[in-house]
Amino acid sequence: xxxxxxxKLPADESLKNIALGAAVFGxxxxxxxxxxxxxxxxxxxxxxxxSFMFFLSLxxxxxxxxxxxFITRSGWSVVVRRLAEYVMAIIPIFxxxxxxxxxxxxxxxxxxxxxxxxxxxxxxxxxxxxxxxxFLTRAAIxxxxxxxxxxxxxxxxxxxxxxxxxxxxxxxxxxSGPSLMLxxxxxxxxAIDWMMSLDPxxxxxxxxxYYFSGSFMACFAVLILFAKLLQRSGYLLKIVSPEHFHDxxxxxxxxxxxxxxxxxxxxxxxxxxxxxxxxxxxxxRMEGSWDLVTKLLAFGHFVVPFFFLMPxxxxxxxxxxxxGAIWLMAVHFMDLYWLIMPVFYPHGIHVSLFDVAxxxxxxxxxxxxxxxxxxxxxxxxxxxxxxxESLRFENM
Amino acid sequence: MGKNPVCVLAQFKTTKALYHACERxxxxxxxxxxxHSPFPIHGLDRAMGLKxxxxxxxxxxxxxxxxxxxxxxxxxxxxxxxxxxxxxxxYFSWQAYVPITFELGVLFGSAGAVFGMLGLNQxxxxxxxxxxxxxxxxxxxxxxxxxxxxxxxANYDEVRTSKLLEGLGAxxxxxxxx
Numbered sequence: 001x002x003x004x005x006x007x008k009l010p011a012d013e014s015l016k017n018i019a020l021g022a023a024v025f026g027x028x029x030x031x032x033x034x035x036x037x038x039x040x041x042x043x044x045x046x047x048x049x050x051s052f053m054f055f056l057s058l059x060x061x062x063x064x065x066x067x068x069x070f071i072t073r074s075g076w077s078v079v080v081r082r083l084a085e086y087v088m089a090i091i092p093i094f095x096x097x098x099x100x101x102x103x104x105x106x107x108x109x110x111x112x113x114x115x116x117x118x119x120x121x122x123x124x125x126x127x128x129x130x131x132x133x134x135f136l137t138r139a140a141i142x143x144x145x146x147x148x149x150x151x152x153x154x155x156x157x158x159x160x161x162x163x164x165x166x167x168x169x170x171x172x173x174x175x176s177g178p179s180l181m182l183x184x185x186x187x188x189x190x191a192i193d194w195m196m197s198l199d200p201x202x203x204x205x206x207x208x209x210y211y212f213s214g215s216f217m218a219c220f221a222v223l224i225l226f227a228k229l230l231q232r233s234g235y236l237l238k239i240v241s242p243e244h245f246h247d248x249x250x251x252x253x254x255x256x257x258x259x260x261x262x263x264x265x266x267x268x269x270x271x272x273x274x275x276x277x278x279x280x281x282x283x284x285r286m287e288g289s290w291d292l293v294t295k296l297l298a299f300g301h302f303v304v305p306f307f308f309l310m311p312x313x314x315x316x317x318x319x320x321x322x323x324g325a326i327w328l329m330a331v332h333f334m335d336l337y338w339l340i341m342p343v344f345y346p347h348g349i350h351v352s353l354f355d356v357a358x359x360x361x362x363x364x365x366x367x368x369x370x371x372x373x374x375x376x377x378x379x380x381x382x383x384x385x386x387x388x389e390s391l392r393f394e395n396m
Numbered sequence: 397m398g399k400n401p402v403c404v405l406a407q408f409k410t411t412k413a414l415y416h417a418c419e420r421x422x423x424x425x426x427x428x429x430x431x432h433s434p435f436p437i438h439g440l441d442r443a444m445g446l447k448x449x450x451x452x453x454x455x456x457x458x459x460x461x462x463x464x465x466x467x468x469x470x471x472x473x474x475x476x477x478x479x480x481x482x483x484x485x486x487y488f489s490w491q492a493y494v495p496i497t498f499e500l501g502v503l504f505g506s507a508g509a510v511f512g513m514l515g516l517n518q519x520x521x522x523x524x525x526x527x528x529x530x531x532x533x534x535x536x537x538x539x540x541x542x543x544x545x546x547x548x549x550a551n552y553d554e555v556r557t558s559k560l561l562e563g564l565g566a567x568x569x570x571x572x573x574x
Contacts, residue, residue: 268491268495394438
């Protein structure tokens with residue numbers, strides 16, 4: 001336990017400065033995007049939705065990570081768990097970040113137009129689910145559930161830093177099962193509401209899992225980059241070892257393959273059944289320049305990282321793993337872009353300033369919130385009963 | 397039984413003694429030696445100076461061959477040898493062939509893992525000289541920690557090797573014949 005004595009914590013002041021700087025940076029870009037969006041609302045909302053779903057996926061992925069560590073009572077991950085807890089603890093800001101989407105439902109979602117629905121048998125049939133009041137209610141439910149789970153776990157875990165009470169671990173383990181069930185339900189329905197219903201005629205029962213698979217993969221990329229970043233600044237040295245990075249790399253690899261499995265399953269069944277109302281969704285994405293993105297996704301999200309991340313040496317290599325993590329974060333963004341954008345630009349890719357501005361804007365706010373949350377607690381759950389197991393962890 | 401001993405076997409009392417013995421034997425330049433313990437000992441592979449296993453390469457190559465064979469077989473059968481139209485799909489429908497390609501890749505890969513491991517360990521074999529030791533047969537699966545050095549090792553010398561092992565705190569040193 002001598003290592004823990006040398007455990008440095010980032011200074012409160014410097015974190016505050018990072019948080020303020022990132023917040024100003026983020027807000028500036030959000031304001032830029034909004035000011036451009038006043039004259040051109042639709043592209044603004046579309047780009048905003050992509051970035052929103054991207055940063056939301058990182059937060060939800062980390063929530064899943066923390067819950068899964070508790071349900072499996074895993075020991076290896078304790079030294080990196082707090083990093084995931086920081087990320088999941090910022091979920092309350094999404095109550096604010098979702099406002100533009102709720103304001104833009106008319107621009108984003110085809111099914112909100114009463115006159116269109118009135119002439120569309122299929123959409124008429126979906127009215128009991130796809131209507132604005134219920135849509136808003138559901139959004140509120142998702143955010144409340146996520147906030148409740150994330151904040152309770154964060155609070156309890158930080159509480160243990162002080163008391164060292166093992167009973168808290170037992171409590172968190174007990175609640176991880178019900179919490180995971182709630183998370184699975186809410187993330188699925190959120191993906192259906194905010195992404196699948198963009199094309200309200202189309203449906204895919206695996207869509208929720210699809211969003212989850214990308215999110216959970218991205219959370220490992222986040223953890224790797226977060227830990228590496230902290231180590232570069234002199235924290236967590238000798239605490240997070242190549243053994244932990246090796247395991248995070250394995251899981252990153254594993255869930256990259258899981259995404260492929262889910263993505264192919266969705267495509268495969270639709271391709272095989274060949275029902276027009278289903279295949280049209282892929283038609284849009286396999287025509288013109290979108291076809292290029294589809295192919296890039298297949299290679300960039302599977303073939304290339306599959307061979308790149310496979311060797312043990314890469315996962316233990318200080319730079320190799322960073323390259324893999326950044327690569328997969330980028331492709332994960334491209335994946336969400338590919339899910340959302342063809343609805344608004346059916347004729348081909350249309351990268352605009354809105355994409356850049358909303359990404360940097362939400363990214364700035366994301367970094368700011370994480371830095372702000374970090375101020376209050378140790379960088380490692382210092383009194384977790386499994387900490388010493390995690391510090392000594394070795395891949396056999 | 398042959399005339400000459402094929403290996404020298406030393407018994408140690410604790411995992412620690414075995415671990416340090418392995419380090420010394422490795423540093424003395426021995427290569428053809430093995431450690432025997434009732435349970436896995438963390439880091440023993442490093443103490444023995446073992447190189448990373450070659451099994452992953454066997455798995456990779458066989459997995460890729462299996463996958464390529466799976467895809468190739470279906471493309472050839474359904475597209476060339478006996479062209480058939482299934483549910484209005486083209487002859488070369490790679491999508492439909494993915495599940496089998498995946499399965500054959502996994503099958504060949506896992507078979508490569510199992511048989512590659514067995515082959516590299518020179519298993520199965522019916523007997524091994526270490527079983528000629530009474531101490532080994534009674535303690536190796538219970539509370540004994542053993543180190544065996546093959547006489548084939550370039551560094552082996554009957555007197556020097558025995559001395560080395562005794563000096564490392566071996567409870568007993570035996571010379572075993574085939």
